[in-house]
Amino acid sequence: MEELHGMSSGKQLYLEAATDPAFWKVNTFIGTANYLHKLLADWDDADDASSQLFFSNLFLDPVKRKINITLDHRCRIFQNLHGSVGDVVLKFENGRVRARNLAYNTLPVLIHGNKATKLQLNYLGNYIPRSWTFETGCTVCDEGLRSLQGIKDAPNEEYFPLVVIGVFIEQPTPFVSEFFKRLNNLQYPKKRIQVYIANHENHHEKHVAAFVGDHGAEYNAVKFIGPEEATSLADARNNGIDMCRQNLECEYYFSIDVQVVLNNSTVLRTLIEQNKSIIGPVIGRVDTLWSNFWGALNSDGYYARSEDYIDIVLRQRIGLWNVPYISSVYLIKGNVLRTKLQQADLYNSGSLDHDMSFCDNVRKQGVFMFVTNRQIFGHILSLENYQTNHLHNDLWQIFQNTQDWKEKYIHPNHSLTLKGKSIETPCPDVYWFPIFTETACNDLVEEMEHYGKWSTGDNSDQRLQGGYENVPTIDIHMNQVGYEKEWQKFLLDFIAPVTEKMYPV
Numbered sequence: 001m002e003e004l005h006g007m008s009s010g011k012q013l014y015l016e017a018a019t020d021p022a023f024w025k026v027n028t029f030i031g032t033a034n035y036l037h038k039l040l041a042d043w044d045d046a047d048d049a050s051s052q053l054f055f056s057n058l059f060l061d062p063v064k065r066k067i068n069i070t071l072d073h074r075c076r077i078f079q080n081l082h083g084s085v086g087d088v089v090l091k092f093e094n095g096r097v098r099a100r101n102l103a104y105n106t107l108p109v110l111i112h113g114n115k116a117t118k119l120q121l122n123y124l125g126n127y128i129p130r131s132w133t134f135e136t137g138c139t140v141c142d143e144g145l146r147s148l149q150g151i152k153d154a155p156n157e158e159y160f161p162l163v164v165i166g167v168f169i170e171q172p173t174p175f176v177s178e179f180f181k182r183l184n185n186l187q188y189p190k191k192r193i194q195v196y197i198a199n200h201e202n203h204h205e206k207h208v209a210a211f212v213g214d215h216g217a218e219y220n221a222v223k224f225i226g227p228e229e230a231t232s233l234a235d236a237r238n239n240g241i242d243m244c245r246q247n248l249e250c251e252y253y254f255s256i257d258v259q260v261v262l263n264n265s266t267v268l269r270t271l272i273e274q275n276k277s278i279i280g281p282v283i284g285r286v287d288t289l290w291s292n293f294w295g296a297l298n299s300d301g302y303y304a305r306s307e308d309y310i311d312i313v314l315r316q317r318i319g320l321w322n323v324p325y326i327s328s329v330y331l332i333k334g335n336v337l338r339t340k341l342q343q344a345d346l347y348n349s350g351s352l353d354h355d356m357s358f359c360d361n362v363r364k365q366g367v368f369m370f371v372t373n374r375q376i377f378g379h380i381l382s383l384e385n386y387q388t389n390h391l392h393n394d395l396w397q398i399f400q401n402t403q404d405w406k407e408k409y410i411h412p413n414h415s416l417t418l419k420g421k422s423i424e425t426p427c428p429d430v431y432w433f434p435i436f437t438e439t440a441c442n443d444l445v446e447e448m449e450h451y452g453k454w455s456t457g458d459n460s461d462q463r464l465q466g467g468y469e470n471v472p473t474i475d476i477h478m479n480q481v482g483y484e485k486e487w488q489k490f491l492l493d494f495i496a497p498v499t500e501k502m503y504p505v
Contacts, residue, residue: 030077035067075108125322148272163250163253164196166196167183167198173386180215184215196243200227200233208224208226255331260380263377278367281329295308295309295312319374390482391446391447391450395483414434455472455476
């Protein structure tokens, strides 16, 4: 039986059987060995590119066709993805997954993809036949793992794989100090980590210098480049990869952008143990569907939403996913960089941005990229409207990155206050409870001192309507430093609930 077919357009019989593009550009057949031998008896291999023509002529010429050949034009056995990607969907049934042809309502057993459809073939491979089902979840996630358990119990940390971590700061970013704290707290031996930092922002030089000064000596090696070196974004990333590629001892390269918040300190171990050529953790922006991977590409090579994208982002489907695009944070095997990805420039490809260029070059070399959402790893900061004209700019992030603002500035025992605990009453109708962290107190005081325009402390105050202050103090109003809206949100989100607790309606 042969599925094939799209040549010999002048043959009416052939046109009736193969007018659908789904039957073009593929030669797939099945039969017993003796008939297959007869099928190929006249093949002289004169022109490799004309195999399609050979089988087409064989099917259409009754003289040459020495055996009976049936065309599987309804895809009962074979499914060619070329020209029919939109007709093929997943069918979940009884603990397994099959491909379903919507055009003919058939369930083909063999799926054929070519260069133009290999991404769709990868997508189907995430499920078919039992890679992931609703009944079992991921059945292949624990295959081929590299365990670090034995190494962890070894007396010497030198047995851990050497990892180069590339950190990239490309624009003004909030909570950079917290990023470096999390980097330093990764559960991995520092003497088996080399750090490469590419900083393109003058505003963050103090953060890089503080990290290197406080912790640089703890690592195997630290290299950093600053804004003054004028390295392009793509070249900076290529240089990071070269730091691993050129060191034969380097087993992994871990690339991470500074806006990535990795709350899971075991992330590096987890990715190494999955033992993939390239793998990243699924992370997204808080309360949005924006993430660091794409489930599909459109015809122009840009984002397209796959059928399973939302379920993966929301962790309604948990597993290991072969995807066409990843960014922001990922792990690459060092031996892959020295073999399949040995080209010096991975982050340039035509007019594409460096992240898309990387994925384009990786796909061209036939290297699979995976993401995992088996654990909760963290999220990505929003960089919208981040201003750098204050002393402590993170104070203004209560709207854009509320969760990170709360973690930095709200006391961890504040949640107990909402339960009526941790509240003291030093005198009637006065309540004392934890609200700010020490960092918040210091940043607020320093911000006001930096502004420096304190009131005189008398009754005359031109900041007020009418110009008179009944109870004068030496102070700075929040609207003077542009913090009035942020302060109001703080009061509504964190003080008002306590007030309602103390004075219920």
